[in-house]
Amino acid sequence: MKTRTRDSLRKLNNILHRDLGYFFAGLIIAYSLSGIALNHIDEWNPDFIISKTTLNFERTYDRRSITDEDIATLSSRAGESSFRLYDFPSERQVKIYFRNATLLVDLEEGTGEYEKISRRPLFYQVNVLHRNSVKWWKWASDIFAGTLIVITVTGMLMLRGRNGFAGRGKWLISAGMIPPLIAVVIQHMQ
Amino acid sequence: MPYLRDLHLYCLAAAFLLLISSCGPSHRENHKEHTGEKKIGILLLNHGSRSERWKEPLLELEERVSEKILEIEGVGGIETAFMEHARPSIADGLKAFDSAGCSDIVVIPIFLTVGTHMFDDIPTIIGLKANPASLEKLKLENIERYTPEARVHLAPPLDFSDILKKNALRRAGGLSVEPQHEGLVLVGYGSTEFDRQWTELFDEVGDHISRETGITEHATAWCGHVAHYSPDSTTAVVRRMLSKKQRAIVIPLLVSTSEAFQIDIIGNAIAALKDHGKRVSYKPDAILPDPDLERWVIDIAREYADSIGTRRISSPTVHQ
Numbered sequence: 241m242k243t244r245t246r247d248s249l250r251k252l253n254n255i256l257h258r259d260l261g262y263f264f265a266g267l268i269i270a271y272s273l274s275g276i277a278l279n280h281i282d283e284w285n286p287d288f289i290i291s292k293t294t295l296n297f298e299r300t301y302d303r304r305s306i307t308d309e310d311i312a313t314l315s316s317r318a319g320e321s322s323f324r325l326y327d328f329p330s331e332r333q334v335k336i337y338f339r340n341a342t343l344l345v346d347l348e349e350g351t352g353e354y355e356k357i358s359r360r361p362l363f364y365q366v367n368v369l370h371r372n373s374v375k376w377w378k379w380a381s382d383i384f385a386g387t388l389i390v391i392t393v394t395g396m397l398m399l400r401g402r403n404g405f406a407g408r409g410k411w412l413i414s415a416g417m418i419p420p421l422i423a424v425v426i427q428h429m430q
Numbered sequence: 431m432p433y434l435r436d437l438h439l440y441c442l443a444a445a446f447l448l449l450i451s452s453c454g455p456s457h458r459e460n461h462k463e464h465t466g467e468k469k470i471g472i473l474l475l476n477h478g479s480r481s482e483r484w485k486e487p488l489l490e491l492e493e494r495v496s497e498k499i500l501e502i503e504g505v506g507g508i509e510t511a512f513m514e515h516a517r518p519s520i521a522d523g524l525k526a527f528d529s530a531g532c533s534d535i536v537v538i539p540i541f542l543t544v545g546t547h548m549f550d551d552i553p554t555i556i557g558l559k560a561n562p563a564s565l566e567k568l569k570l571e572n573i574e575r576y577t578p579e580a581r582v583h584l585a586p587p588l589d590f591s592d593i594l595k596k597n598a599l600r601r602a603g604g605l606s607v608e609p610q611h612e613g614l615v616l617v618g619y620g621s622t623e624f625d626r627q628w629t630e631l632f633d634e635v636g637d638h639i640s641r642e643t644g645i646t647e648h649a650t651a652w653c654g655h656v657a658h659y660s661p662d663s664t665t666a667v668v669r670r671m672l673s674k675k676q677r678a679i680v681i682p683l684l685v686s687t688s689e690a691f692q693i694d695i696i697g698n699a700i701a702a703l704k705d706h707g708k709r710v711s712y713k714p715d716a717i718l719p720d721p722d723l724e725r726w727v728i729d730i731a732r733e734y735a736d737s738i739g740t741r742r743i744s745s746p747t748v749h750q
Contacts, residue, residue, distance in 0.1 A: 282658045287570060288563075324560060329549055330627060340562050357563050364570075373570050430702075 250397070257394035260387055267369075267384055274370035277363045287364050293318075293354040301347040303331060311336055318343045318354040468534060468738055469506040471527030471580065472499055472731050475520060476540040476685060477547065478512030484688040485516055487718035488540065491727070494719075498728045502735045506532060513547060513555070514573055520555050521576035532580045536734040538727055540685055540718075543589040543631050545621040556582050583738070585730050589631050593722050595638040598681055602639050605679045605711040609644035612711075613675035615668050617696050618683045620652030628652075632683065647675055653682075653695045661699030668700060672709055680712040687716040 277286035295317055301310060315323045315336055324337045329344070336343040345352040372378045396405050396413070403409075474495075476488050492510040499508050507530055511523035518526075520537075527535050537556060541548050546564075554564035557577025568575060588594055598616065606612055616636055621628050629650065636648030651667035653659070664680075671678045680700060682692055692714035700706050717723065 288566060290563075327549070327553075327559070329544065329624065335549075337559060337561060342562065355563075357566060359566070368570065371570065373572055375572065 250400075253394045253397050257391060257398055260391050260394075264384060264387055264391070268388070270366040270369060271384075273363065274366040277367060278370060285360070287360060287367050289358050289360050291356045291358075295343075295352040295354055297345070297350045297352060300350045301334075301345070303328060303334070303347055306334065306347070314343060314345055314352065318352070468504040468735075469530070469532045470502075470504045470735050470738060471523075471530065471532040471535045472505060472508040473520070473523045473527070473535055473537045474508065474510045474540060474727065475523075475537050475552065476510070476512060478514045478516040479686070479688050479690075480515045481688040481690065484686045485512070487686045487716065488512075491540070491718060491724065495724050495727050495731075499731045502728075502732050504735050504739060505731065506530060513552065514571060519574060520552070521574035524556065524576045524578040524580075524582075527580055528578050534581045534583060534738045535578055536583045536585060536731060536738075538585045538730055539587050540723075540727075541587040542594065542618065542628075542683065542685065543587050543624070544627050545619075545624050548587055549624070553584060556584070558582060558584065581738075583734055585734060588717075588723070588726070591726050593720065593726050594631070594683065594717070595635050596722050597717050597720050598635050598683060599639050599642055601681050601713070601715065602645070602679055603643060605681075605713060606643055606645060607711075608677070610646070611676040612645050613647035613649070613671035613678050614639055614645050615649050615651055615664075615671055615678055615680045616683050617651045617653050617664055617680060619654035620656035621654075622656055625656070635683065645679070647671060651699075653691055653699075659690075659695060661695050661702065664696055664699035665702045668703060668710060672703065676709065678710050680710060682714070682716060684716050686718050687714065692716070 274286075280286070297314065297317060311323055311326050311334070314334075315321075315338070318336075318338075318341075320336075320338045320341070320343070322338075324339065326334055326336045328334050332346060332348045334345045334347060336345070340358075341354060341356040343352050343354045368374065369377060369381070372381060396409055398404075399409075401407060405413075474488070474492055479485065489510055492508060496508050499505055507527060509518065509523040509526055511518050511520045513520060524535060537552070539548060539552065550559065550561040551564045551567065553559040554561045555568065555573060555575050557575065565575075567573075602614055614636060616632050618628065618632055632650040633648075636650070640646060640648055649667050649671055651657075651664040653661075653664055657663035668678050668680060680696065682696055684691055696712070697714060700710050700712050703710060
């Protein structure tokens, strides 16, 4: 290949890497954040902040004789002026529904757990993207994934010489493949 | 003939009257008022899965019960719906019944017992409740809510009958060789919020099998969200059982079969045990197919259809 052609290709390669990198910078950070959040889904709720308050009503109730007035009283103790509806998860419990919260009352113990749910700022939004909660986003996400490959490959070909792919590049790429390979081998052995 | 000449005018007037009569006021008030005429849709509802293998038995269930259910007076249709991961969705099913002009829809959940889906998510999807956590979750998981024009009746889950006991007994009996030397492990999905109900149900099923077969020990393992979908919990329970008994019989108490649960989670949990080939009896099957469950579906459909005819039921659990 002529030197001029090679230089033009390399220039195109670098432009692609630079501009695609700029264009997708926000999304790369969003997906990385969401990736960390969803990785730990068993340890925390990455989408919602659920605040719980325990209440003591200092009296017990009987499911069979509970009235709307009782429910209103229980609701007011949780700071709610009105309730939407109530239902009985079990013989000894009643769950009261409010606009943005619920109150689960243990009728026999006279205690309750008031639970309020709100979206976890930033994480909820990035998780919406990562989970493809918007139907058409799947396609945008596919394009993004394809572009990440382009950014990576163009990144590998950016430099020449001892810092290029043929130099330290090949060693670092090989080293980077070791941790995932170890993980796959361990999983296979189990 | 003059009256024929004006026929198109009569037709236009009739179409106009039909149009204005079909436009109701608000959505809630739009429940069809019935003058003794009932048309009931039966919606067989299950959790749903991406696995085709999981969906098949549920679609077959609909096929097997259809004929008998459609013979019930007032029943005009039957559909299967999946809560998530598969179509038709619950909203699809409800819309189909609305389009067919149903006055009532009986939702029969093919769920083991009460859980967050049964108690909050499903009633929220079908418009009986508006649980804040469910509303957020449904939005995030792209599950459509739909409040049908028809009246909706939510039937109880399977634990209100003896189906689970009979089903697990039949399956355990098929694997048991020497009951006195065997221990039974029932594996279920589990629930964080309704742990007590799930534990009690599985204990009841285990006690029943013990009484009927002579298998004296039984234990429960969870394989769902509670156990982080990991085989470790099942492995630990079966291992404990094998420390007391010569053999363990493992029965998955799951509605249908999927690669993820019966093969990956439970299968791998057993494969991790030493001598599992000799000491563990396990068949990666499910509650379905089950003739008793089919009968239960038909019976519950009939019971609700009769009650709707005499207006003895409305929404069974929700107090507004």
